[in-house]
Amino acid sequence: MRLTPATELEHRYKKLQHHMAAQGLDAVIILQNADLFYFTGTIQNGNLYIPVEGEPVYMVRKDLMRARMECGLKNVVPFGSMKDIPSVLAAHGYPLPASIGMELDVLPVNFFARYEKVFPEARFRDATPIVRKVRMIKSHYEIHLLQDAAEQVDRVNRRVRDVLREGMTDLDLAAELEYVARKEGHQGLVRMRAFNGVMFFGHVFSGTDAAVPTYVDTPLGGMGLSTSFSQGAGYKRIERNEPVIVDFAGCCDGYLVDQTRIFAIGHLSDRMKKGYDDMLKIQARMMELVPERPSWGLIYEECLALAFKLGYADTFMGNKGAQVSFIGHGLGVEIDEYPFIAKGFDDMVLEPGMAFAFEPKVVFVGEGAVGIENTFYLTESGLKQLTFSSEELTIL
Amino acid sequence: MRLTPATELEHRYKKLQHHMAAQGLDAVIILQNADLFYFTGTIQNGNLYIPVEGEPVYMVRKDLMRARMECGLKNVVPFGSMKDIPSVLAAHGYPLPASIGMELDVLPVNFFARYEKVFPEARFRDATPIVRKVRMIKSHYEIHLLQDAAEQVDRVNRRVRDVLREGMTDLDLAAELEYVARKEGHQGLVRMRAFNGVMFFGHVFSGTDAAVPTYVDTPLGGMGLSTSFSQGAGYKRIERNEPVIVDFAGCCDGYLVDQTRIFAIGHLSDRMKKGYDDMLKIQARMMELVPERPSWGLIYEECLALAFKLGYADTFMGNKGAQVSFIGHGLGVEIDEYPFIAKGFDDMVLEPGMAFAFEPKVVFVGEGAVGIENTFYLTESGLKQLTFSSEELTIL
Known part of the structure; x- marks a missing residue:
C-alpha cells in the first residue's frame, strides 16, 4: 500500500492555490472522495x-487516527460539528473567506446548504x-501508478486466452477476468464523476450484445444482468465467429487505466476485420496529430472526419441515435477526467502530463462491435503509450 | 431478467402522489438511478x-428504445433539451407546477440549478x-426479489467452507466469494445513497483487520487494499484461531440483502465465543421487541441498553471513538434505506412491508470482531427472516 508522499500533496495544493488566486477565490473546500484522495492521500x-495562501487544514470526523496515518498534510485535526469550522480556521490563523470554491458538480444540494x-x-x-x-496534469509518481495499472490490465487480458470457451456466457467471462483483477489488487471500484455515472470494471460482451445501446456515456452499452444495471456483460452465450470485446479498467492504488481488445473463437468476417483495422487507423491518426499540438477538440474533429471517410458516419462510437460525442477521455483517480477528446474541447490544448484513453469503436448492428482502446500520456518529448497488450486480433 | 410489472409501477407512483398531495407538491421530478429504477423499472x-394527479411522463435522452422496452409506464417520450420540458408537459395536459419536489439529498448543485x-x-x-x-414499504414482488438475493448470499456463504485456508489473504477470500456472487447473477454494484457512500460487495476480513476503524458508516471498517478505498478486505493473511468475518450483500435484479457470518480455522477464544453469543442475544431481543411495535428508535435504545448491560459500552458497533449510532438499516434497491434502527428514529413506527438488516457487532481491539447480521421483513402476522444461512459459528 503506497502512501501519497507529502511533497506530492504540497505540489498539488500549491497548483490549486495558483488557480485560486487567478480566480479570486479565498478558499476551496474539498469534500468528494476522489478529490479528497487526490489532495489528502486518504478519503x-x-x-x-x-486557503489561497498557507497550508491546508484537513478536519476529520472519522477516522481521525487513520487520517493522521495516511495523510501527509501537516494539519489534520478533529472535526465535530459544522458550526465549529470558523473557530478551527481562526485557530490556524485563517480569516473567514469571502469567496469559496466548492465541488458544485458533485455536491448534493442539501449538503451544500449546510x-x-x-x-x-x-x-x-x-x-x-x-x-x-x-488533476489533469499527472506527476511522475502518478504515471508510475498508471504503469502498474497497465501491467494489471495486461494480466487480465492475457487470462482471456485461457478461459474463453464457446457456450460460456459474457457474465462467465467477465467473472473470470474480475477475479484475476481482484487477485492482482484491483480495488473493485471504478470511480466516475458524472452524476448517476457508474461502471463495474468495464464491459465484457460478445456479438450482438455489444451493439445494444444503453444510458451510459460509452460507445458500446450491453444488456447487463438486469434493468437495474443495464450495461456490460449479460447472459448471452459466446458463439463462434463473433467478436468478444474486453474493455477493462485496471486500477492500482486508486489509479485507473482503460484498455479494449478484441477476441474471437473461429474467425471474424472480413467486414469486422476491416472495421478493426480502420479503428487502428484512427488511433494512428490521433498519434500522428499529437506532435502538431492542436487542441483536443481538433483532434476529435480530425479523427471523426477520418471515421466518416472510412464509411462509419452512422456507426462510429455507437449506432445512429446512440452515438457519443467523444473518442477519448482523461483518467486517473476517476475514469472521466480532463481532457476529453470530444466535440467542443477546442480550447483545451495538449500539455505534458495529460493522461487519457483513446477508444475508436464501431458498431455493426445485429452483428457486434469492434475497436481498440489504449491509455496514453503526454511528455515533453511526445506521446507515450501506457497500456501495452498485443493489438493483434486474438483468434482462438 | 425480470421487468418490473406495470401494476407494480402504478402502485408505487400512486403512493407517492398520495404523499405529494398531503405535502402540497404539484410534481416530483425523479433523476437519480435508484429512484428511477424504482419508479420506471429501468435507469x-x-x-x-x-404529477400529483395523472400518469407520469418519462422523458428519455438515452436510450429511448430501451426505456420503451424496459419501462411499464404509458408515457415514455423522447427528451432533447431542458428547455423542452414545459412543452412536453403541456402536450400531456399538465400545467407548469408551482411546487416541485426533487431529490435534494443526492442531486448535485449544478444539476439542480438547471x-x-x-x-x-x-x-x-x-x-x-x-x-x-x-420505497420503505416493500410489495410481495419486491419480497420475492429479496428472497432470491437471500438464496444467492447463502450460496456465497456456503462457499467459504470450501476455500478458507490458513495463510490466504483476506483479499484472496473476498475474490473467491465475489466470483461466486457474480456467477450467481450479482450485478456487482451495491447502491448506497449517502454522499460519498460506496461499498464493494461487503466486507470480508479476519482478526485484527476487522477491528480497524475507517470513514465508512459501518460498525467494522477494515484496511482495504489502498488509501484510495480504505475499507473491507486487505492483504492480511488469515491465521488460525481468529474470527473471519463474511459480511456480504447479495443482489438479485437490483435488490439487496445483507448478511454476516463468522468463520474460524482452529478455535476461537472463550471471550470471542461469548461475544458472538451475546450478539445473538441482542438479535433475539430485537425479535422479542418487534411484536410490541415500539418505534425503531426505541428498539435501538433497548438493544443498546442490553449491549451495555452485557459489558460492551465501549466496543459495541465499533470501537470507542468510531462507534456508529445504529444497529440496523432498511434496504432494497439501496443498502441505506428507511427504516434506520438508530438513535433518534423515535417517530418511525413499525409497518408491514418494511425490510431491514439488523447487525449487532462487537470489536475486540487488537484481536478482531464478531457479530451477526440478518435481513428481515415485517408482515401483518409478524417478523420474517429473509437470510437463512446457519448461525452456528463455523469452525474448520
Whole structure:
C-alpha cells in the first residue's frame, strides 16, 4: 500500500492555490472522495480546507487516527460539528473567506446548504473546473501508478486466452477476468464523476450484445444482468465467429487505466476485420496529430472526419441515435477526467502530463462491435503509450 | 431478467402522489438511478415527471428504445433539451407546477440549478423523505426479489467452507466469494445513497483487520487494499484461531440483502465465543421487541441498553471513538434505506412491508470482531427472516 508522499500533496495544493488566486477565490473546500484522495492521500470523512495562501487544514470526523496515518498534510485535526469550522480556521490563523470554491458538480444540494449556513456572507463558486485542471496534469509518481495499472490490465487480458470457451456466457467471462483483477489488487471500484455515472470494471460482451445501446456515456452499452444495471456483460452465450470485446479498467492504488481488445473463437468476417483495422487507423491518426499540438477538440474533429471517410458516419462510437460525442477521455483517480477528446474541447490544448484513453469503436448492428482502446500520456518529448497488450486480433 | 410489472409501477407512483398531495407538491421530478429504477423499472438517462394527479411522463435522452422496452409506464417520450420540458408537459395536459419536489439529498448543485432555470416561478422542496417512505414499504414482488438475493448470499456463504485456508489473504477470500456472487447473477454494484457512500460487495476480513476503524458508516471498517478505498478486505493473511468475518450483500435484479457470518480455522477464544453469543442475544431481543411495535428508535435504545448491560459500552458497533449510532438499516434497491434502527428514529413506527438488516457487532481491539447480521421483513402476522444461512459459528 503506497502512501501519497507529502511533497506530492504540497505540489498539488500549491497548483490549486495558483488557480485560486487567478480566480479570486479565498478558499476551496474539498469534500468528494476522489478529490479528497487526490489532495489528502486518504478519503477519511471530513472537510479539506485549502486557503489561497498557507497550508491546508484537513478536519476529520472519522477516522481521525487513520487520517493522521495516511495523510501527509501537516494539519489534520478533529472535526465535530459544522458550526465549529470558523473557530478551527481562526485557530490556524485563517480569516473567514469571502469567496469559496466548492465541488458544485458533485455536491448534493442539501449538503451544500449546510456550508452556506456556516458562511452566510460568502460568495460560492464552482471549484471543479480548477480542481479538474490540476488533476489533469499527472506527476511522475502518478504515471508510475498508471504503469502498474497497465501491467494489471495486461494480466487480465492475457487470462482471456485461457478461459474463453464457446457456450460460456459474457457474465462467465467477465467473472473470470474480475477475479484475476481482484487477485492482482484491483480495488473493485471504478470511480466516475458524472452524476448517476457508474461502471463495474468495464464491459465484457460478445456479438450482438455489444451493439445494444444503453444510458451510459460509452460507445458500446450491453444488456447487463438486469434493468437495474443495464450495461456490460449479460447472459448471452459466446458463439463462434463473433467478436468478444474486453474493455477493462485496471486500477492500482486508486489509479485507473482503460484498455479494449478484441477476441474471437473461429474467425471474424472480413467486414469486422476491416472495421478493426480502420479503428487502428484512427488511433494512428490521433498519434500522428499529437506532435502538431492542436487542441483536443481538433483532434476529435480530425479523427471523426477520418471515421466518416472510412464509411462509419452512422456507426462510429455507437449506432445512429446512440452515438457519443467523444473518442477519448482523461483518467486517473476517476475514469472521466480532463481532457476529453470530444466535440467542443477546442480550447483545451495538449500539455505534458495529460493522461487519457483513446477508444475508436464501431458498431455493426445485429452483428457486434469492434475497436481498440489504449491509455496514453503526454511528455515533453511526445506521446507515450501506457497500456501495452498485443493489438493483434486474438483468434482462438 | 425480470421487468418490473406495470401494476407494480402504478402502485408505487400512486403512493407517492398520495404523499405529494398531503405535502402540497404539484410534481416530483425523479433523476437519480435508484429512484428511477424504482419508479420506471429501468435507469435509462432522463427525467421522470410525476404529477400529483395523472400518469407520469418519462422523458428519455438515452436510450429511448430501451426505456420503451424496459419501462411499464404509458408515457415514455423522447427528451432533447431542458428547455423542452414545459412543452412536453403541456402536450400531456399538465400545467407548469408551482411546487416541485426533487431529490435534494443526492442531486448535485449544478444539476439542480438547471431545473430552477426551467421552472423559474416554482418553489422547490426536498422530495427524498417521501420517496424514501414509499420505497420503505416493500410489495410481495419486491419480497420475492429479496428472497432470491437471500438464496444467492447463502450460496456465497456456503462457499467459504470450501476455500478458507490458513495463510490466504483476506483479499484472496473476498475474490473467491465475489466470483461466486457474480456467477450467481450479482450485478456487482451495491447502491448506497449517502454522499460519498460506496461499498464493494461487503466486507470480508479476519482478526485484527476487522477491528480497524475507517470513514465508512459501518460498525467494522477494515484496511482495504489502498488509501484510495480504505475499507473491507486487505492483504492480511488469515491465521488460525481468529474470527473471519463474511459480511456480504447479495443482489438479485437490483435488490439487496445483507448478511454476516463468522468463520474460524482452529478455535476461537472463550471471550470471542461469548461475544458472538451475546450478539445473538441482542438479535433475539430485537425479535422479542418487534411484536410490541415500539418505534425503531426505541428498539435501538433497548438493544443498546442490553449491549451495555452485557459489558460492551465501549466496543459495541465499533470501537470507542468510531462507534456508529445504529444497529440496523432498511434496504432494497439501496443498502441505506428507511427504516434506520438508530438513535433518534423515535417517530418511525413499525409497518408491514418494511425490510431491514439488523447487525449487532462487537470489536475486540487488537484481536478482531464478531457479530451477526440478518435481513428481515415485517408482515401483518409478524417478523420474517429473509437470510437463512446457519448461525452456528463455523469452525474448520
